[in-house]
Amino acid sequence: MRKSGAEILIDALIQEKVEVIFGFPGGVVIPIFDALYDCKKLRVVLVRHEQAAAHAADGYARATGKVGVCLATSGPGATNLVTGIATAYLDSIPMVAITGQVSRPLLGTDAFQEADVVGITRPVTKHNILVQSIEELPRRLREAFHIASTGRPGPVLVDIPVDISRGHLDNYEYPAEVKLRGYRPNVVGHIRQIKKAAELIKTAQRPVIFAGGGIILSGASAELRELAEKINAPVTTSMMGLGGFPGTHPLFVGMPGMHGSKAANYALQQTDLIISVGVRFDDRVTGDTSRFAPQAKIIHMDIDPVTISKVVAVDIPVVGDAKNILGQLNKVVEPRKPNGWNEQVKQWKGERLFSYELSDSAIKPQAVVETLYRLTAGDAIVATEVGQNQMWTAQYYAFDKPRQLLSSGGLGTMGYGMPAAMGAAVAYPDRTVVDVAGDGSIQMNIQELATISVNRIPVKVVILNNGYLGMVRQWQELFYHKRYSKTCLREGGPLCEECKGIQQCTKAYVPDFVALAKAYNIEAFRATKPGEVEATLKAGLAVKGPAVMEFMVVPEENVFPMVPAGKPIDQILEAP
Amino acid sequence: MNAHTISVLVENHPGALSRIVGLFSSRGYNILSLTVAETEDTTVSRMTIVVAGDEDVLEQVVKQLNRLIDVIKVIDFRDEPIVNRELLLIRLDAGKTNRHEVFSLADVFGAKVASVSPSAITLELSGESGTVDEFVALVRPYGIKELARSGAIAIARATK
Numbered sequence: 001m002r003k004s005g006a007e008i009l010i011d012a013l014i015q016e017k018v019e020v021i022f023g024f025p026g027g028v029v030i031p032i033f034d035a036l037y038d039c040k041k042l043r044v045v046l047v048r049h050e051q052a053a054a055h056a057a058d059g060y061a062r063a064t065g066k067v068g069v070c071l072a073t074s075g076p077g078a079t080n081l082v083t084g085i086a087t088a089y090l091d092s093i094p095m096v097a098i099t100g101q102v103s104r105p106l107l108g109t110d111a112f113q114e115a116d117v118v119g120i121t122r123p124v125t126k127h128n129i130l131v132q133s134i135e136e137l138p139r140r141l142r143e144a145f146h147i148a149s150t151g152r153p154g155p156v157l158v159d160i161p162v163d164i165s166r167g168h169l170d171n172y173e174y175p176a177e178v179k180l181r182g183y184r185p186n187v188v189g190h191i192r193q194i195k196k197a198a199e200l201i202k203t204a205q206r207p208v209i210f211a212g213g214g215i216i217l218s219g220a221s222a223e224l225r226e227l228a229e230k231i232n233a234p235v236t237t238s239m240m241g242l243g244g245f246p247g248t249h250p251l252f253v254g255m256p257g258m259h260g261s262k263a264a265n266y267a268l269q270q271t272d273l274i275i276s277v278g279v280r281f282d283d284r285v286t287g288d289t290s291r292f293a294p295q296a297k298i299i300h301m302d303i304d305p306v307t308i309s310k311v312v313a314v315d316i317p318v319v320g321d322a323k324n325i326l327g328q329l330n331k332v333v334e335p336r337k338p339n340g341w342n343e344q345v346k347q348w349k350g351e352r353l354f355s356y357e358l359s360d361s362a363i364k365p366q367a368v369v370e371t372l373y374r375l376t377a378g379d380a381i382v383a384t385e386v387g388q389n390q391m392w393t394a395q396y397y398a399f400d401k402p403r404q405l406l407s408s409g410g411l412g413t414m415g416y417g418m419p420a421a422m423g424a425a426v427a428y429p430d431r432t433v434v435d436v437a438g439d440g441s442i443q444m445n446i447q448e449l450a451t452i453s454v455n456r457i458p459v460k461v462v463i464l465n466n467g468y469l470g471m472v473r474q475w476q477e478l479f480y481h482k483r484y485s486k487t488c489l490r491e492g493g494p495l496c497e498e499c500k501g502i503q504q505c506t507k508a509y510v511p512d513f514v515a516l517a518k519a520y521n522i523e524a525f526r527a528t529k530p531g532e533v534e535a536t537l538k539a540g541l542a543v544k545g546p547a548v549m550e551f552m553v554v555p556e557e558n559v560f561p562m563v564p565a566g567k568p569i570d571q572i573l574e575a576p
Numbered sequence: 577m578n579a580h581t582i583s584v585l586v587e588n589h590p591g592a593l594s595r596i597v598g599l600f601s602s603r604g605y606n607i608l609s610l611t612v613a614e615t616e617d618t619t620v621s622r623m624t625i626v627v628a629g630d631e632d633v634l635e636q637v638v639k640q641l642n643r644l645i646d647v648i649k650v651i652d653f654r655d656e657p658i659v660n661r662e663l664l665l666i667r668l669d670a671g672k673t674n675r676h677e678v679f680s681l682a683d684v685f686g687a688k689v690a691s692v693s694p695s696a697i698t699l700e701l702s703g704e705s706g707t708v709d710e711f712v713a714l715v716r717p718y719g720i721k722e723l724a725r726s727g728a729i730a731i732a733r734a735t736k
Binding site: 118119122123126127128129130132147180181182183304305306309310 | 594598644
């Protein structure tokens with residue numbers, strides 16, 4: 001069949017069962033948008049900034065497990081995608097980013113809106129390609145979806161020069177299969193390694209399971225739960241793994257690391273066997289690696305050989321897909337009865353994994369998250385921004401199911417949450433989708449209020465307004481002698497030269513988020529006292545369509561527990 | 577810090593080379609030399625990379641290279657003998673007085689004369705990188721005007 005390059009792209013997206021594209025038009029992608037104009041099978045969500053297109057595709061992918069797709073023009077359109085692509089890369093999220101490029105004869109001439117996007121995104125994509133001819137376009141698109149969604153998933157960028165989009169190919173056919181001789185991800189775990197792992201588990205006295213985002217990517221939650229219950233091992237998951245194991249399960253001990261639970265950190269430091277799966281031993285988890293889990297042998301199951309022994313030395317590596325490996329392991333591992341170790345861990349865990357002091361006079365941000373958990377029956381899809389809002393959500397919303405938490409773990413991208421929630425809400429319009437934001441982060445992609453408003457995308461934005469860039473302020477308070485350099489969002493102008501602290505501050509906060517939301521034609525609510533929290537959340541959650549809820553929280557609340565950077569994870573600072 | 581020779585078979589298309597070089601630079605691995613050219617199969621290029629680092633670095637380099645989609649095969653030569661060759665082109669100050677000495681040194685190493693002018697002589701030598709190092713050190717006193725080395729290329733030695 002004769003098709004133009006743009007038509008080939010659209011046909012490829014349909015063949016790959018893409019339902020929605022998040023995009024923004026521009027000069028060299030006009031042919032593509034022109035072809036989309038008549039296409040009834042693909043929904044195109046017009047964002048207000050390309051960064052949000054990438055985050056929305058990412059949020060869609062995290063919530064559904066399918067490949068997220070974003071589309072931008074050349075030059076600035078493509079460079080605006082970069083933060084979103086890097087965010088997806090660090091968290092191994094399947095995404096295909098399509099960018100327009102200047103026409104081939106103009107390549108390398110510093111043409112209008114030309115940027116070497118393949119060069120720029122090389123370190124933050126699983127793979128990327130500048131399409132050289134219309135003949136290879138179908139194959140490149142087929143490969144992009146295959147690479148993005150298999151093995152360790154990740155973003156793939158396809159850069160298409162406009163003369164290829166405009167050009168025509170006779171005899172177009174979408175390739176049935178992919179031939180990539182350099183790409184054969186190892187899915188099946190080696191049975192000998194799996195048996196060795198089972199042997200080690202048999203002799204362990206103090207085992208702990210440490211699971212990560214790989215559980216969610218692989219869809220291995222059921223297998224993980226079966227293993228944990230069979231060998232009665234406490235389970236900790238990295239933030240990326242939250243929901244991969246039920247947050248309310250008796251064996252769950254919370255996430256470990258910098259803002260992890262005492263139980264998880266003590267368990268890792270005192271265990272004699274870490275059974276790790278789909279994790280990469282990030283520095284926010286391990287703290288000082290030379291003093292991490294000093295008595296432990298480590299079994300590490302991961303689909304990416306690169307992660308094995310990258311940070312900590314591993315005794316038994318098993319390379320493959322988590323679901324496959326755990327399924328095989330469950331067949332050969334012997335059941336284990338709880339012992340004194342289980343008692344010890346239970347004791348560390350106590351009544352609740354995390355706690356804070358309630359206040360009658362001011363709203364505690366943790367209380368907002370807890371109330372949100374209660375009112376949504378723990379069943380919402382919750383996106384976060386980055387910083388304190390993210391940590392409080394991870395601590396106080398007990399995620400029972402995978403793909404409930406959407407959060408930028410690796411890159412730590414402020415401004416991620418609202419567009420990611422938008423992507424999830426497009427996929428699941430009937431579910432409750434919330435973005436828990438800080439007043440700093442939300443402003444990084446605030447323009448997307450327009451997108452959720454005009455499209456009536458039912459995202460509920462919860463803003464924990466403490467007037468600060470809270471996490472950095474917390475570090476300044478604890479480690480920089482309370483020198484709040486550029487973290488107060490009221491700061492600026494002569495009034496602040498004699499600052500006497502937030503309690504004496506008379507300056508108004510800008511923006512007024514409620515008024516702003518209303519300007520975008522979005523219903524908005526504000527709570528200033530603890531007694532108003534529940535009613536405000538109820539009002540916002542009851543809105544059909546998008547809503548904004550602002551909570552004026554205690555300005556100088558800190559996230560605890562906290563392991564200072566570079567310390568071993570059992571050196572824990574707790575709330576004073 | 578040891579020098580390791582790694583041979584990488586990659587898809588012969590634009591972008592593959594920069595992807596591999598980018599991998600080294602972004603992780604702080606130090607490339608001592610790198611050569612690249614087509615193989616007997618024109619769709620495949622062979623890159624020979626000599627990298628500095630300990631065993632752990634080598635291990636990571638090999639894993640990271642294997643992860644790249646364009647990389648078809650990585651051969652790290654850790655457990656097998658190799659044939660390793662490097663080409664040297666060197667132009668020396670060599671007037672009438674010392675020309676004979678230079679010729680006899682060249683003779684000992686099996687270097688060939690590539691060109692001669694009244695004041696200079698250009699030699700070519702192919703050999704193991706260590707041999708090339710030695711030769712360069714020996715002729716240095718005669719005055720090196722210009723020097724180019726290809727970097728090592730290597731393949732496994734036939735074992736049968």
